Amino acid sequence: xxxGESIFEAAQREFKEETNLTPTSPHLKGVYTMIIKDGEKTxxxxxxxxxxxxxxxxxxxxxxxxxxxxxxxxxALRQLPMAEGDRNNLLxxxxxxxxxxxxxxxxxxxxLIDERFQSSKET
Amino acid sequence: xxxGESIFEAAQREFKEETNLTPTSPHLKGVYTMIIKDGEKTxxxxxxxxxxxxxxxxxxxxxxxxxxxxxxxxxALRQLPMAEGDRNNLLxxxxxxxxxxxxxxxxxxxxLIDERFQSSKET
Numbered sequence: 001x002x003x004g005e006s007i008f009e010a011a012q013r014e015f016k017e018e019t020n021l022t023p024t025s026p027h028l029k030g031v032y033t034m035i036i037k038d039g040e041k042t043x044x045x046x047x048x049x050x051x052x053x054x055x056x057x058x059x060x061x062x063x064x065x066x067x068x069x070x071x072x073x074x075x076a077l078r079q080l081p082m083a084e085g086d087r088n089n090l091l092x093x094x095x096x097x098x099x100x101x102x103x104x105x106x107x108x109x110x111x112l113i114d115e116r117f118q119s120s121k122e123t
Numbered sequence: 124x125x126x127g128e129s130i131f132e133a134a135q136r137e138f139k140e141e142t143n144l145t146p147t148s149p150h151l152k153g154v155y156t157m158i159i160k161d162g163e164k165t166x167x168x169x170x171x172x173x174x175x176x177x178x179x180x181x182x183x184x185x186x187x188x189x190x191x192x193x194x195x196x197x198x199a200l201r202q203l204p205m206a207e208g209d210r211n212n213l214l215x216x217x218x219x220x221x222x223x224x225x226x227x228x229x230x231x232x233x234x235l236i237d238e239r240f241q242s243s244k245e246t
Binding site: 001003004005006007008009025026027028031032033035042045047049054097098099101102103105116117118120121122123 | 130158170
């Protein structure tokens with residue numbers, strides 16, 4: 001996030017920067033506390049937010065410095081290579097109702113040590 | 124928030140600490156970027172989260188170091204003394220559907236200089 005941005009503005013800006021597409025109606029689906037531990041000691045801690053968008057506008061980049069952009073069906077989230085924590089977050093965002101909260105603890109080599117979750121819905 | 128807590132756990136813990144009540148089914152309603160400016164310079168910045176709860180359990184404190192605890196009807200949020208930014212947040216949480224995002228900019232004396240909002244709903 002840039003100084004003074006809301007998470008909604010940051011999500012739109014980052015998505016645009018990386019894809020050249022503007023997400024229409026982005027909606028927050030997850031808020032996660034990320035912890036990096038060196039043994040017992042917490043060496044880094046940050047918040048991760050996941051959004052879904054119900055549509056997109058614009059002309060998509062073919063390739064960026066992050067790699068070649070590709071579309072995948074939602075079910076492919078179960079097999080595509082990624083951090084296990086991200087897999088869980090993205091499946092919740094794509095398939096479940098409401099908001100998920102949680103904490104992921106990783107080693108300094110990004111090995112997942114621990115994860116726990118809560119979720120809630122508007123009633 | 125304490126280290127390693129999710130925002131959901133932090134909200135439950137803080138509410139319990141200040142009221143002795145446990146909120147049942149808390150649900151996130153707002154995520155705000157808070158900025159304190161000294162002239163043009165940003166001197167502090169943090170995230171504020173608002174939750175609603177659909178019920179409570181336990182025996183309520185009469186008084187805490189924060190003051191005497193009182194119940195108010197939702198409409199009283201429009202008149203009760205509080206920071207103007209909080210009034211907006213709490214009215215959204217109590218009355219509107221979906222999630223609100225935004226940025227509040229205050230002076231070092233907590234005078235509201237600027238506020239802007241976005242919101243989204245699950246569709």
